[in-house]
Amino acid sequence: MPSSRTEIAGIEMQNPTILASGILGQTGESILRVFKEGGAGCAVTKSIGIEPRDGHGNPCALELDNSLINAMGLPNPGIDAFGDEIKIALKSGKPVIGSIFASTPEDFATLAGKMEDFGAHAVELNLSCPHAEKYGLEVGTDPGRVGDILAAVKSKVKIPVFSKISAMVPDIRGLAKTIEASGGDGIVAINTLKAMKIEPEIGKPVLRNVYGGLSGPAIKPVGVMCVFEISREVKIPVIGVGGITTGADAIEYFMAGASAIQIGSGVHYRGIDVFKKVNAEIIKFMEAHGYDDLSQLIGMARGV
Numbered sequence: 684m685p686s687s688r689t690e691i692a693g694i695e696m697q698n699p700t701i702l703a704s705g706i707l708g709q710t711g712e713s714i715l716r717v718f719k720e721g722g723a724g725c726a727v728t729k730s731i732g733i734e735p736r737d738g739h740g741n742p743c744a745l746e747l748d749n750s751l752i753n754a755m756g757l758p759n760p761g762i763d764a765f766g767d768e769i770k771i772a773l774k775s776g777k778p779v780i781g782s783i784f785a786s787t788p789e790d791f792a793t794l795a796g797k798m799e800d801f802g803a804h805a806v807e808l809n810l811s812c813p814h815a816e817k818y819g820l821e822v823g824t825d826p827g828r829v830g831d832i833l834a835a836v837k838s839k840v841k842i843p844v845f846s847k848i849s850a851m852v853p854d855i856r857g858l859a860k861t862i863e864a865s866g867g868d869g870i871v872a873i874n875t876l877k878a879m880k881i882e883p884e885i886g887k888p889v890l891r892n893v894y895g896g897l898s899g900p901a902i903k904p905v906g907v908m909c910v911f912e913i914s915r916e917v918k919i920p921v922i923g924v925g926g927i928t929t930g931a932d933a934i935e936y937f938m939a940g941a942s943a944i945q946i947g948s949g950v951h952y953r954g955i956d957v958f959k960k961v962n963a964e965i966i967k968f969m970e971a972h973g974y975d976d977l978s979q980l981i982g983m984a985r986g987v
């Protein structure tokens with residue numbers, strides 16, 4: 684049988700499916716479920732900040748054709764309350780990545796240091812949330828700021844540091860190069876796309892926060908394009924995310940240059956075992972096309 688095992692910055696994964704940040708990663712128990720019932724090869728936690736945060740008021744999520752818009756606003760218990768959750772998640776024996784957000788290099792470094800102390804296998808810097816005031820996209824569009832954040836985090840921790848970026852940046856290839864030059868160990872692309880919905884009957888935006896982030900199948904072509912562009916520019920591994928619900932979606936990302944993929948909204952569309960289903964579909968595709976190893980697919984479409 685073909686092997687879909689993969690490795691990113693020294694982190695070994697039995698299969699290439701990863702739980703994306705913000706979906707079922709709020710507690711250690713929910714992460715354990717994603718491994719046991721879901722079959723994920725790795726999981727990323729909800730993004731965690733320095734202080735507890737409530738997030739935005741309701742309505743904070745809605746469903747459209749082929750997509751979702753959410754404006755959760757990074758609700759989280761704060762880093763000091765999260766150590767126990769990581770410890771529970773680690774009982775799985777599988778790799779767990781701690782996602783963090785902040786607005787300064789110092790705070791990013793503090794958060795990364797705590798995630799390392801808790802035992803996380805890597806940290807993912809959320810540089811791309813489109814609906815959280817001074818955090819996320821506001822921080823991650825400026826390569827100079829991203830370089831300063833990476834320098835601070837890399838001098839603090841030994842575990843791999845992944846940078847999660849947005850498609851909504853002026854020069855994604857330039858940003859990717861800055862991340863590589865600043866010692867980043869991998870790039871995660873993409874976060875949700877800034878979006879909104881207006882209700883014609885009332886003439887007002889639907890979301891309390893007005894703006895939210897678009898996710899689900901509708902954003903897959905954007906994510907695939909970003910992974911393709913980034914992976915042609917840098918040598919560090921790229922993790923693809925955005926609109927993956929099937930093995931065929933994942934294969935597109937691998938062929939664009941991703942070494943692993945994350946699934947978020949796919950949990951809504953296909954259930955918690957979407958990871959098992961997607962991995963089985965990847966293996967079936969490999970079998971049908973005579974591939975033995977996932978590495979044969981990675982970057983296949985880049986040589987155009």
Ligand SMILES: Cc1cc2nc3c(=O)[nH]c(=O)nc-3n(C[C@H](O)[C@H](O)[C@H](O)COP(=O)(O)O)c2cc1C
Pocket residue numbers: 703704705706729730751753755757782809812847873874875897898899900902924925926927945946947948949
């Ligand atoms: C409800 C919800 C909450 C999310 N929260 C976070 C978060 O805390 N941190 C983060 O980096 N991304 C967050 N995301 C973005 C996802 O991790 C992912 O990048 C995005 O949804 C695209 O993938 P998908 O189409 O598979 O959902 C969130 C997405 C959704 C739908």
